[in-house]
Amino acid sequence: MEKIKNIYEKANIYVKMLNLIKEGIGKYFFLIIFINILISTKLALSTYYHKTIIDTVSKIPINMDLAFKTLFVLWILEIFILVFNELSAYIKTIIKYRIDYTISKRITDKMAKIKVEVMENIEIYDLLDRVNSNVPTGIADTILLIIDVFLNIFKIISFSFVLINIKWYFPIVSILTSIPYLFVLSKQGFDTYIMQVAQNKNTRKLNYLFEILTNRVYSKEIRTFNLIDFLVEKIYKIRKTIWDEKIELIYKHSRWTIYINILKNISIGICLFITCIDVIQKRTSLGSVVLVISAIQNMIYSATFIMQYIAKINKQVFYINDFNKFILMPEEEDTLQKSISNFKIVCENISFSYPNTSYQSLDNINLTINENEIIAIVGENGSGKTTFINLLLGIFKPTSGAIYVGDRELPTIINEFRKKSVCIFQNFIRYQFTVEENINAGNFGQKNRLKSFYAKTFLDFVNKLPFGYNTELGQLENGSIELSGGEWQKIAICRALCREDLKLIILDEPMSALDPKVESDLYHEFRDLCKNKQAIMISHRLGATKVCDRIYVFDKGKIIENGTHEELIKKGGKYYKMYKAQQSLYV
Template identity: 30%
Template sequence: MKSLCHSSSYMRGRRRHMREKKSMLEALKRSNMIALKSNKKAYILLMIVNIAMCASTFVDLAFAEYITNSAYNLFTGKTDYNAVIFGILAFTFATLIFNSLGLIKQMLNNRLMLDITYHFEGTLNDKLGSIKWEYYENNETFIKIHEVRNHSLKTIKNMVNSIIFYITVVPMAAIYAYYLSQINIFAVIIYFILVIIFNLVIAGKMFSQLGRLWEEIQSYSHRQKYFFNFSGDKITHQEYKFNRLFNYAGDLWEKCYDSEHKIKLKIFGKHEITLQTARLIFNLPYMTMMIFIGFEIVAGIHEIGFLIMANALFNNIINTCLNIQNNITNNRIESVFIKAYEEVMSYENDTITSVLPYRGNVHLNKVTYTYPQARVKALDQLDLCIKEGEKIAIVGHNGSGKTTCTNLLMALTDRYEGNITDGTKPVNLQNSISCILQDFAQYQMTIRENIEAGYVGHEFSDEEIMSILEKVGLKDVVLKLENGIDTQLGQLSKGIELSKGQWQRLAIARLLANPNATIWILDEPTAYLDPISEIEIYDMIYKISGDKTVLFISHRLGFAKRADRIIVFDKGKVAEQGTHDELMQKNGIYAEMYKIQESWYAMPSNPIGCCSAIAGS
């Protein structure tokens, strides 16, 4: 029974080893292709220079033998001083040549790495901007995207350096073979058997076990780093400080750190034992050969300089074996990030249509949608008609399906059941909608660029931008700025900071920038404002929307009274719809929500609430 279990365990380990080897080779191949695409000329030249620099090892070994023999011969009077000086000058000249090659190598390497960075980031950004929306909603694919963004570029660069190293191993092996050929062939064979057994097999397994221990600690490490960076960005730090989270977050960090620290101490202990044992193992073949060569020198087969050269030779061989082992180990571990990169680059792109902006009614017929990994339907047999030019307030509790409905209208996904039509045939609203979302972007660009982002491809004149800013109430603010509409915003490039309300008005300006949009969607863009300010923003949008269809989405009802129609979502369906008065008479979900929120909008001079005042304006 024990024999069967051992055999089964061995086979599983063997299969895992073969998978890792295949994955590593595929990762090296992919990295090689990226390097060639990034800068083929620099990549090939870098390989040639690295191969040429292998000759420096030959020169170094020859110089070690020459200088030792020359010193001995000078001491014994077998050679003259001038001959030794000439030889030293020749080796010095060769060293200068290799130093120049080293400079060229560094310059080529820097150029190649910059081009790889540009190629990687450019292609990845293009891909992430084109993939389907579901990949960001799915937890597994979202994590994979995060891994690629954080690790794949560094891995590709490491893989490229490994490829160059593996290529240089061939000429290095030829140099080693030349010098080893001067030693007894049987001793060399025994030496390499010892190197393979001790270095590549025993030590390799020891370091592989150590690598698996490091993998186990990653979950603790990620969590500890998360809490360490808890106050890393501006918005999070504000909440961090306001809620006095220093001790709370510190305690969480300390728990994770303690767990990680305990495991790391065990790993460090095993690492030191492994490292020192590996060093001893690596040196066994070396010590054996040095003893053998010592006997050959005593026997008069070699000069004393050969012993010094052999010492450097065997150290180089050991270092090369170690580098091969380290590169293979690292390549196996890191190949997972290349695989993740390939998977992300193979994700299905979103369909970009060139349909003209649509005007007319929109019908959602039996529309059903479930988020990836979710068990409950976000929309369940939804039937809804949106009439052209209507100003609709879509309300409901969190999770009722409001945002999901608008996501489908914006054509973020086509993986839903049912139809979105004009009444008879399917309609694509991709080029017909402009929107402001709850977490609207605060682009750290100029004011001009912030507005241009709302209508990409159109070159705005200064007059057009000022006209838009005037509509959203920012013209006077911008005119007071030294650089006007070309003022940099945010914390980059010495930009200025806007208030939350000003940022929201700038987001509305982007909404106005696209004249072709026939439908505006506002998905709780005022969630961070107080209820009174929210009504003011909605009132402004209402006035400038003209004949456009506008969907106001919120779980707060301050502006709902002014809407042409109120649609109440509940459990992925339309639970109620009608005007404010009609829904209040029904005394259903809307009436319940409104009565709870009514006090939010009340003023001392207006006990009924400012909603009524605005509704009558």
């Protein structure tokens, strides 16, 4: 029963792959098959005419008219083969591009929908790494391998018709001696995939270490701490482990390949010996020797290639199976709700634990954010502040409890909610774009006028850049400018604030890299920035809390205090102690 299930699953994978062929290349697949039929037929004819020319010139007197006609036909056939081979290569390039584009688009579309909480599992990262590294090129290569299988099948059929005129069993001998190669190659493909899965973790570590060693961002610290030898040693050890495993596997596979090649050459020798005996005893012509050598070699090579291609296809099936697992990964709900009646946010008894952990990062959180209200969430590291924001943004779902926006649960209106809300993350992305593109990314890539305050407070440095707002940032282009941490953070803030029809602003440690003057200016203008909007500010630095309507104090995943700044100061609890510890910063 298990074998039947495995056969069904593998057949289902092949069906899906054929659907990808239809979607990606359509008519090109049948065109290349037709061209391959012509190529294989002409190759067999060319071998037959080689026999004819030898038979003609070996007879005395030589029939010059027949010899020249045969040579002319042979010349025409060679030209046709050359032209069709080039045409085949051109179409294969188109096919590879179209398949690669189709699969890559499917992967990027899926990545945009996968639930973020699923990606907390380390095994998912291994799966994603295999999919990104192997699937787009792998499936394209698999399609080309299928095409090459057809070509070599047509070659075997064509050469069999030619060879059967010498000895009827020669084609059978040629094919049978290649069959053991299929089992060897299938085992090689399986062993290689298993090894790659086992090496996934080391490969990711190696890529990470190489990125650290070669990235300009890390170069100062690496040289300051004199870490080059330390990193190189770690890279060497991981590489040695990887290569030792590969070499051991290659050695194991090479022994079996040698045995198979010896068997194939014995079969060629036997067929050639029988043909030579027939020539000596005048049962066949001298040209038959050339035909047998050429035809049997072509058939064995074609059969061998088919075995190799099938083994490679079977190997790719593992990655196609990974692709199917990837495509079936759970997605965020595709909501149809197009409008939100109001932006009052209510969190009812929400708790949350990260996947594969029993520890509750949030425990029975209840809070309300009214429209046009500004709140602050404060607490020490690990208190659950960022986890709460991840739930509010719909990145994670509560383990228990619910979040409501207006009169609807958040998941049912998540798409519209995200269009009207922005978050300035502590670890924001530094896009390697122009300044203008960096800012417009906050408004779905569309241009938007920045208020004069934003430009004056945050972007005064842009006018000093070589090309102003058109200056390329980062390291991708020659002449790109690398900004300071504070300048990057100013751009991140403007990126969030430029969103049109914005209802909710979330700031996750937004001031960490800003100088005190800019931070002070932001606090003074914060009410105006948040006019007709809700705002949530998460910060260790409590200077911003005075401008907030309500403050929630998180500790070990729970809300232990809430109220205005004045109320919490009078209470003399956790917030009071935190504020007093930082009071000198705000004098």
